[in-house]
Amino acid sequence: MSNIKALPLLEPETGSGPESVAPCCPPLTERPFTAEEAERTARMFKALGDPVRLRLFSAVASHAGGEACVCDISDVGVSQPTVSHHLKKLKEAGLLTSERRGTWVYYRVEPSVLASMGRLLTSE
Amino acid sequence: MSNIKALPLLEPETGSGPESVAPCCPPLTERPFTAEEAERTARMFKALGDPVRLRLFSAVASHAGGEACVCDISDVGVSQPTVSHHLKKLKEAGLLTSERRGTWVYYRVEPSVLASMGRLLTSE
DNA sequence: CATCTATGTTGACACATGTCGAATCAAAGC
DNA sequence: GCTTTGATTCGACATGTGTCAACATAGATG
Numbered sequence: 206m207s208n209i210k211a212l213p214l215l216e217p218e219t220g221s222g223p224e225s226v227a228p229c230c231p232p233l234t235e236r237p238f239t240a241e242e243a244e245r246t247a248r249m250f251k252a253l254g255d256p257v258r259l260r261l262f263s264a265v266a267s268h269a270g271g272e273a274c275v276c277d278i279s280d281v282g283v284s285q286p287t288v289s290h291h292l293k294k295l296k297e298a299g300l301l302t303s304e305r306r307g308t309w310v311y312y313r314v315e316p317s318v319l320a321s322m323g324r325l326l327t328s329e
Numbered sequence: 330m331s332n333i334k335a336l337p338l339l340e341p342e343t344g345s346g347p348e349s350v351a352p353c354c355p356p357l358t359e360r361p362f363t364a365e366e367a368e369r370t371a372r373m374f375k376a377l378g379d380p381v382r383l384r385l386f387s388a389v390a391s392h393a394g395g396e397a398c399v400c401d402i403s404d405v406g407v408s409q410p411t412v413s414h415h416l417k418k419l420k421e422a423g424l425l426t427s428e429r430r431g432t433w434v435y436y437r438v439e440p441s442v443l444a445s446m447g448r449l450l451t452s453e
Numbered sequence: 454c455a456t457c458t459a460t461g462t463t464g465a466c467a468c469a470t471g472t473c474g475a476a477t478c479a480a481a482g483c
Numbered sequence: 484g485c486t487t488t489g490a491t492t493c494g495a496c497a498t499g500t501g502t503c504a505a506c507a508t509a510g511a512t513g
Contacts, residue, residue, distance in 0.1 A: 234443065238387040240406065243380040251378030255501080256367040259374070263362040275460065282364065284503055289461050291501085308459060308510055319358070323450035326443050379471080399490065411472055413491050418470095432480055432489060455513085462507070470499070477492065483485080 233325055249322060252298035257281050258291045262300060265312045272313035357449055373446060376422030381405050382415045389425060389436050396437035 230242045238246065253259050264278035279288045292312060295301040303312045354366045362370065377383050388402035403412045416436060419425040427436045 233383075233387045234390040234438075236387075236391050237402070238384050240380065240384065243383040243387070247378050247380040247383045250374045250383070254371050254375030254378040256364065256371040257501085259357075259367040259371045260362050260364065263357045263360075263367070266358040267360050278361070279460095283501085285460075286462080286504080287502055293461080305460090305509080310460060314358075319450050323447050326447035326450065381471085403490095407471085408473055409490075410474080410492080414471075417491080429479080429490090434490060457512080458510090460507100460509080463505085465504095466502085468500080468502100470497100472496085472498100474495095475493085477490100479490080480488090482487080 229321075230325060232327060246325065248298050249300065249318070252295055252300055255291065255294075257283055257287070258295055261288065261291055262295055262314070265301060266314045266319070272311045274309040274311050276309060278312075353445075354449060356451060370449065372422050373424065373442070376419055376424055379415065379418075381407055381411070382419055385412065385415055386419055386424060386438070390438045390443070396435045398433040398435050400433060402436075 229245050230238065253262060260281045261278055264281075265273045268277065275288065275292065279285060281288065283291075292301065292303070295312075296303060300315055300318050301312045302315055303310055305311075353369050354362065377386060384405045385402055388405075389397045392401065399412065399416065403409055405412065407415075416425065416427070419436075420427060424439055424442050425436045426439055427434055429435075
């Protein structure tokens with residue numbers, strides 16, 4: 206499934222983790238992004254660029270305990286396979302992580318991501 | 330061109346302006362987004378979800394004087410019609426505005442946008 | 454083991470999107 | 484007016500994306 210052209214940006218520690226994570230680039234307003242920076246950063250924005258994914262992400266991010274079971278958030282108006290597909294996309298973009306505990310699979314927001322993306326947009 | 334289903338969110342003052350602007354939604358972490366909130370917000374993220382557009386946006390946002398002529402930023406590795414196409418998308422998403430002055434067309438970042446998007450991502 | 458429930462994967466399909474060359478428009482200068 | 488230069492629009496094409504039904508997998512429980 207990793208048809209994503211392996212970008213060695215952060216430490217690839219886990220080996221099974223998401224393809225990329227955030228702390229990569231200066232604020233968008235600091236200087237023009239290079240092609241590589243844009244490639245990396247666009248992946249995250251793109252992941253949030255779909256209404257269903259944005260709702261899923263928001264549902265996880267705002268859920269009590271910092272994590273949510275799929276069953277808690279899958280009421281977004283599309284079929285269950287489609288929910289699964291979008292959650293996978295969010296994982297591949299490095300925005301979410303998942304863990305199976307017993308019957309259910311729990312998703313949580315990759316901690317540093319929100320802050321990192323926020324920093325991209327804050328000229329300050 | 331306006332195949333976008335007219336969303337009456339901000340004051341449509343100008344009549345010729347972009348389709349939507351930012352100050353719409355609480356932080357992503359506050360509560361699950363509604364379908365409408367997601368629809369609106371995803372449009373902006375989607376606009377920044379392409380590497381070429383991200384470079385163009387960054388180039389404008391970081392340019393001296395707060396604005397840039399197309400000729401200043403069109404060196405992003407794609408043809409000039411494609412640059413124009415992406416700038417149009419950024420305009421339609423409400424992220425950029427454009428103005429022709431004599432021979433050249435200048436683009437600038439819609440002022441409130443960066444702060445608004447930043448606020449979406451800052452749990453604070 | 455059989456079965457049920459919760460998620461994920463596959464295959465297929467319609468539709469959106471990024472790209473380019475060619476044509477067009479807009480302003481400036483001859 | 485014609486020509487030149489900057490920028491957008493048009494038409495076409497290949498690729499990407501969101502969606503679902505059908506199938507597969509993982510645990511739990513009988």
